[in-house]
Amino acid sequence: MDGDSSSQLKSKFEENGYAIIKGFLTEDECDDLHRECHQIVEKMNPEEHSTVFSCDRQTNNDYFMNSADKVRFFFEKEALDEKGNLKVDKQMSLNKIGHALHVFSPGFRRITHCERVRNICRSLGLQDPVVCQSMVIFKPPHIGGEVNPHQDSSYLFTEPKRLVGIWIALEDTTRENSCLWFIPGSHKDGLAGNYRMIINPKKDPEVGTVFTGEKPSFDQSKFISGEVNKGDLVLIHGEVVHRSDANRSDKSRLIYTFHIYDEGVAKYSSQNWLQPTEANTFTHVYTFQ
Numbered sequence: 001m002d003g004d005s006s007s008q009l010k011s012k013f014e015e016n017g018y019a020i021i022k023g024f025l026t027e028d029e030c031d032d033l034h035r036e037c038h039q040i041v042e043k044m045n046p047e048e049h050s051t052v053f054s055c056d057r058q059t060n061n062d063y064f065m066n067s068a069d070k071v072r073f074f075f076e077k078e079a080l081d082e083k084g085n086l087k088v089d090k091q092m093s094l095n096k097i098g099h100a101l102h103v104f105s106p107g108f109r110r111i112t113h114c115e116r117v118r119n120i121c122r123s124l125g126l127q128d129p130v131v132c133q134s135m136v137i138f139k140p141p142h143i144g145g146e147v148n149p150h151q152d153s154s155y156l157f158t159e160p161k162r163l164v165g166i167w168i169a170l171e172d173t174t175r176e177n178s179c180l181w182f183i184p185g186s187h188k189d190g191l192a193g194n195y196r197m198i199i200n201p202k203k204d205p206e207v208g209t210v211f212t213g214e215k216p217s218f219d220q221s222k223f224i225s226g227e228v229n230k231g232d233l234v235l236i237h238g239e240v241v242h243r244s245d246a247n248r249s250d251k252s253r254l255i256y257t258f259h260i261y262d263e264g265v266a267k268y269s270s271q272n273w274l275q276p277t278e279a280n281t282f283t284h285v286y287t288f289q
């Protein structure tokens, strides 16, 4: 990235709370990650992983809470029958996999720590960017669930707030197959209602997290769509309000995303649901090999 485009990226990001980098990955790189993902799912035995991910009722159990240093599987609600058995092909059944692909899956590990990502972090002026989690989000055809309006800092809080999401389209992403939607500039208002998901202070294996603060509601008329092509990257500020719709189309919408905070200036909250473990999956972008 040259000097000019790098300062333009920073100013767009600071103005809108998100910014799109066209053609970040090549077609081949997207296809390689797609294949890797397919292989991971092929090896999965669905009976061992019957956990649904829902964004209103955050998945709360140990399977989710202990996924910081693993590659775990979370199903779409509509992929399972009332007994928890799969109703669809397993390749079309998942909401997401997470949260340590950036360490344990070679292609995702390589892309997360490549020079292009380092250059983006430098352009944003990040001193010591650390990846704390990574996910593939599937949005399978017909049953891909919606993601309600939210701010990422509600889930991965740092003090001061210094969280950035990196979201990469591995397929074309349109209104039809559920692109992201943003309220431009909403990051400037901070964390609405101080709404946060934190570890349940009362130990309970069934209720791993609770919400604090006031649940915000956001003006639906202010959202604008962020349609992108295969290989494009979207930078997401930790406080920008964003969402995506359910995917009722017959097209899939595969993306890879990871979250970075700046450990050079910010402290990661010990109340966040996802915590560093001995597996050292909080990786430093500038030095991790």
Ligand SMILES: O=C(O)CCC(=O)C(=O)O
Pocket: 137, 147, 152, 165, 179, 180, 242, 243, 244, 255, 257
């Ligand atoms: O990929 C999506 O549809 C939503 C992703 C998102 O909102 C997030 O990762 O914060």
